[in-house]
Amino acid sequence: MSxxxxxxxxxxxxxxxxxxxxxxxxxxGEFVSILGPSGSGKSTTFGVLTGxxxxxxxxxxxxxxxxxxxxxxxxxxxxxxxxxxxRTVLGNLTLGLExxxxxxxxxxxxxxxxxxxxGLAGFEDRYPAQLSGGMRQRAALLRxxxxxxxxxxxxxxFGALDALTRSQMQRWLEQMWEQYRWTVLLITHDxxxxxxxxxRVYVFSPRPARVSAEVxxxxxxxxxxxxxxxxxFAALEAxxxxxxxG
Amino acid sequence: xxxxxxxxxxxxxLRLPRPGVVLPPVILVLLLLAVWEIYASTIGPGPxxxxxxxxxxxxxxxxxxxxxxxxxxxxxxxxxxxLLSVAVGFGFAVLVDLSGLARRALxxxxxxxxxxxxxxxxxxxxxxxGFGQFPKILLIVFVNFxxxxxxxxxxxxxxxxxxxxxxxxxxxxxWRIFRTVRLPSALPYFMAGLxxxxxxxxxxxxxxxxxxxxxxxGVYMQFAKNTFRTDLVLAAVxxxxxxxxxLFALSFLIERIALPWAFLxxxxxxxx
Numbered sequence: 001m002s003x004x005x006x007x008x009x010x011x012x013x014x015x016x017x018x019x020x021x022x023x024x025x026x027x028x029g030e031f032v033s034i035l036g037p038s039g040s041g042k043s044t045t046f047g048v049l050t051g052x053x054x055x056x057x058x059x060x061x062x063x064x065x066x067x068x069x070x071x072x073x074x075x076x077x078x079x080x081x082x083x084x085x086x087r088t089v090l091g092n093l094t095l096g097l098e099x100x101x102x103x104x105x106x107x108x109x110x111x112x113x114x115x116x117x118x119g120l121a122g123f124e125d126r127y128p129a130q131l132s133g134g135m136r137q138r139a140a141l142l143r144x145x146x147x148x149x150x151x152x153x154x155x156x157x158f159g160a161l162d163a164l165t166r167s168q169m170q171r172w173l174e175q176m177w178e179q180y181r182w183t184v185l186l187i188t189h190d191x192x193x194x195x196x197x198x199x200r201v202y203v204f205s206p207r208p209a210r211v212s213a214e215v216x217x218x219x220x221x222x223x224x225x226x227x228x229x230x231x232x233f234a235a236l237e238a239x240x241x242x243x244x245x246g
Numbered sequence: 247x248x249x250x251x252x253x254x255x256x257x258x259x260l261r262l263p264r265p266g267v268v269l270p271p272v273i274l275v276l277l278l279l280a281v282w283e284i285y286a287s288t289i290g291p292g293p294x295x296x297x298x299x300x301x302x303x304x305x306x307x308x309x310x311x312x313x314x315x316x317x318x319x320x321x322x323x324x325x326x327x328x329l330l331s332v333a334v335g336f337g338f339a340v341l342v343d344l345s346g347l348a349r350r351a352l353x354x355x356x357x358x359x360x361x362x363x364x365x366x367x368x369x370x371x372x373x374x375x376g377f378g379q380f381p382k383i384l385l386i387v388f389v390n391f392x393x394x395x396x397x398x399x400x401x402x403x404x405x406x407x408x409x410x411x412x413x414x415x416x417x418x419x420x421w422r423i424f425r426t427v428r429l430p431s432a433l434p435y436f437m438a439g440l441x442x443x444x445x446x447x448x449x450x451x452x453x454x455x456x457x458x459x460x461x462x463x464g465v466y467m468q469f470a471k472n473t474f475r476t477d478l479v480l481a482a483v484x485x486x487x488x489x490x491x492x493l494f495a496l497s498f499l500i501e502r503i504a505l506p507w508a509f510l511x512x513x514x515x516x517x518x
Contacts, residue, residue: 050415069417076415082408086430086507099416099426129510147416 001064003028003183004049004074004151009058011044018044020208022058026151029181033194035244036204042187043079045209046153049185050076063150075147077154081140083128089139090124096147111146117176118142134165141173145182154186158193170196171225178222191240195233196223203243213243297477306481313478316466317485320455323379323462324447324493327386331443332436334387335394342395343402343428344420360392364450368457382454382462389450390443397439401432434508437501441494448490 004026011019018041026032036042047053048060051069060067062074075096083092093114094107102110115121118138128136137157144152157173158166170193177184177197188194194201195217203213215236219227227233279299286298293301306313338356341348368385375381405428413423455464463482470478502509 047411050411051417052411052414072415072417074415076412078408078412080406080408082406082412084409084427084430085511086433086505095413095426096416099413099418099422127507127510129507129513153415 001028002026002061003030003063004185005059005061006045006048007059009045009048009060010056011041011048011053012056013044013053017208019048019055019210021210024202024211026183026185028150028183030200031177031182031184031186031198033186033188033198033201034204035189035191035194035201035240036187036209037206037244038189040204040207041209042204043155046076046155046185046187049074049151049153073149074151074153075144075149077140077144077152077157079156080160081128081136083136083140083143085128088125088127089120089131092128092139093120093124093143093146096143100147111142114142114146117179132165133161134169137161137165137169138172145180150183152182152184154184156187156189159188167225173197174221174223189244191237191244192228195219195236195240196227201240203240206246213240215240293477294474295476297480302477302480302484305475305477306484309478309481313466313481313485316461316463316482317489319379319459320448320451320462320464320486321489323382323386323451323454324489326379327383327451328390328440328443328447328493330383330387331390331394331447332440334391335396335398335439338391338395339398339402339432342399344424356392356395359388364389364453368454371454372458377458377460382451382459385454386447386450389446393442393446394436394439397435397442398432401435402428404435405431433505434501437497437505437508441497444493444497445490448486448493452486 002025004024006022006024009019009022010017022041022045024032024034034042034045044053048055049067051067051072065073067073083089084095087095090108090111093111094102094104097107097110098104112124115124118141120135120139120142123131123135128139131139141154141157144154158169161169174197186194186197198217201215201217202211203215204210205212217236219230219233283298283300286293286296286301290296290298297305338352342352343349364385367388371381371384375384409427410423413427418426451462452464452467455462456468457464459465463486467479467482470476470482
């Protein structure tokens with residue numbers, strides 16, 4: 001059974017067809033990326049999954065169950081970290097659990113063991129304004145993971161970071177994923193990021209969005225930046241860029 | 247530039263106001279007082295028309311009991327009026343924020359309320375409600391609720407749409423989003439609105455007292471003016487300024503304690 005399955009999805013926003021006949025799926029423990037031009041309906045697709053956007057037609061199921069607006073089963077990480085500045089790091093990390101009904105105390109106990117692996121130990125009582133860009137992003141990812149939902153939706157999580165921090169974070173995420181094997185759906189328009197992290201990549205067409213290509217990425221794991229020098233990687237990158245630029 | 251620092255209970259660095267921020271205005275005020283002092287005691291029109299600052303201080307001090315007796319009612323009306331303005335502003339803002347109909351109905355009426363001439367209204371309010379505290383408080387609320395409403399409305403609107411989308415993705419309802427994201431987002435805006443309201447509140451309290459009251463700094467000033475005691479009028483003016491500044495400083499202290507994160511963000515912006 002797929003962790004996530006979207007079939008025949010149609011979305012219209014303000015009279016404009018944004019998504020038409022979209023099919024995609026993610027298997028448990030699979031890292032799947034969506035590549036697409038700006039404004040191609042990637043974020044709208046996430047909006048459907050988070051319950052923010054009402055589709056016209058199509059079916060969405062998570063672990064075989066139809067999507068339920070009231071009991072969301074995806075954990076979403078928006079483009080910017082969206083950490084609440086008035087909550088401490090720990091308060092931000094427990095936010096999802098609290099909204100989903102866990103009391104604050106037990107939520108904190110649940111999150112604490114994750115602080116070490118996410119490089120946030122000792123920073124739990126700081127405010128987001130006191131963290132570096134990379135730390136904020138790690139905190140935002142931990143806030144997503146801590147919700148313990150079957151699917152993680154990451155919407156350009158490193159888009160706002162400087163180039164150096166960005167590649168550090170990509171390497172770090174690859175290592176973390178190796179270890180925990182979350183089911184991830186990642187939106188990006190960085191071809192290298194998609195190839196470096198994913199098991200499979202979907203390429204979206206310009207609006208209205210549908211899948212214009214699907215590429216399996218089976219480079220061995222763990223992956224290191226050496227991969228960027230691999231001729232096969234370069235060939236795949238060129239192919240995807242071609243596909244994107246139409 | 248380094249500033250003197252202290253450490254608060256949780257071990258965070260606490261910035262004290264920098265000398266570069268506090269000193270220039272203090273020096274300017276002292277300079278103006280010195281010019282006034284010299285002018286009044288040399289070529290000035292005489293102490294009955296323009297008393298020197300030292301004379302104002304001396305006479306004010308001599309009459310301190312009476313002065314304090316009239317400061318309390320003004321201060322009380324101001325603080326109660328402020329709290330009520332905040333409560334009324336918050337209520338209106340929540341209505342406007344939650345309902346489009348309330349926004350369309352309420353905002354134009356609030357704007358119109360601000361066009362009514364207070365000078366004409368104040369005596370009428372006294373006629374209707376007497377010489378007690380109530381008409382003073384009413385006037386203060388009338389002057390201020392518009393500013394506090396708008397600062398809350400602006401504040402709610404400043405909530406980060408990403409944070410709202412995040413909460414919704416977790417399955418949060420309207421009320422949860424309101425108290426977890428929109429309300430805290432509004433607090434720094436509210437504090438800015440509160441500071442504007444503080445200055446207006448003291449002035450409107452005194453204005454209401456001028457129009458008619460049993461006691462208060464306005465009453466004191468009027469009485470002093472009618473008995474040609476310019477020194478006591480000015481002493482009351484200085485007390486008024488001191489009261490306003492104290493409330494103003496208090497608002498910063500409250501913000502520092504209640505919203506430590508807002509200071510961190512501001513400090514971060516200053517460093518950049």
